Amino acid sequence: MAASNVAAPLSSQRPLAIEARGLVKDFDGTRAVDGVDISVPEGAIYGILGPNGAGKTTTLRMLLGIIDPDAGVRRVFGHDRPHEIGRLIGYLPEERGLYPAMKSVEAIAFMGALRGLPLAEGRKRGLELLERHDLGYAAERQIRQLSKGMAQTVQLLGTLVHRPRLVVLDEPFSGLDAINQGKLEGLIRTLADDGVTVIFSTHVIHHAERLCEGVAIIAGGKVPYAGSVEAARDRIPAQVRLETRMREGAWTHALPEDARREGDFFYFSLPETGVEPLLKTLIEGEAGILSLSIERAGLHDAFVAIAGEAAARQLEADQAGGGA
Structure with missing residues (x-):
């Protein structure tokens, strides 16, 4: 069962870069986004996580003012x-698009000019960015002469050339190989280290889990959870794996009610009182502790608990299919 609408504020007193309340958008009588609430502090890396068709792109476009909501308010700075x-x-849309005959450095300068940056300064910065990302040799090449990954990098650099305070990326990892995905993750972290706010949409959980301070989980146009990644994971109790030399004894009565044995191990949820009182009982009962580990829930488990199994299955199908 999907969780009810939950907001877990990020642990930050920073000013908000983005604030949205009750965003609603209908297309031809169909509700694409239904009451979205999002708050993103300045300098945060924030993810909009959900399956294809969940309303991610529509939400981002409303936040940016590309389209207006039918209801609700949004503020940027x-x-x-x-x-x-x-x-x-700086905005990188899901639909990539550069003029094929334009040279790489000119494409970057042109994108900067659309945001008010003089062309000459855009060319200078564009060349610096290309060289910084090991693409200086491609500055004079036409877009049509670049690989898909290189062309996407050029478009991303064009998104950044005017040095924005907020960078919005719609499915930025789509179509990139593992090496370029890693480079993009590094770039996103560098932007945040420089105080830039980064918000991106994705259907791939591990990108959100590795990068994001906060996340909005979206499914069916609704956001059942928006807040810190840590708080989302903490909605599911940590799991304990215990291995003992003795298989029976009075100490087994001290194990939590959900404890189950699988082979040589007991598995159970971490008690609210912590593991220390249980350890004391196991030691006094001479259980013979061979190993004990505590594993926190991942963002995938949190997504299942919050958005529901149907949304999780769709998310997994999108990842398997490589969809955007």
Whole structure:
């Protein structure tokens, strides 16, 4: 069963880069987004996590002012008309698009010019960015001469060339091989280290889990959870794996009610009182502790608990199919 709407604020007193309350959007009588609430502190890396068709792209476009919500409010750096502060924002849409005949450095400069950056400065910065990302040799190559991964990198650099305070990436990892995915993760971390707010959508859980301070889980146009990744994981008790030399004894009565034996191990949820009182009982009962480990729930388990099994299965299908 999907969880009810839950908000777990990020543990930060920073000003908000993005604040949205009750966003609603209908298309041809179909509700694509239904009451989305999101708060993203400045300098955070924040993920919009959900399966294809869940409403991720529509939510991002409303946040940016590309489309207006039918209900609700959104503010970017305190402005309720985000398109008027476009110079502060870098946006990489899901639909990649560069002019095939344009040279790489010119494409970057052109994208910067759309955000108010003079072309000459855009060319200078574009060349610096290409060299910094080991693509200086491709500065004069046409987009059509680049590999898919290189072209995506050029478009990403064009998103950053005007040095925005907020970077919004719609499915940025889609179509990238493992090496380029790793480079993109590094770039996102560098941006956040420089104080830039990064928000990206994804249907791949491990990107959100590795990168994000906060996450909004979206399914069917609704956000049943928005808050810190840590709080999402903490919704599921940590699991204990215990191996003992003795298989029976009075000490077994001290194990939690959900304890189960599988082979040589007991598995159970970490008691609310912690593991120390149980350890004392096991030692006094001469259980003979051979090993004990505590494993926290992952974001995948949290997603299942929050969004429901149907949404989790769709997410897994999207990942297996490589969809955006």
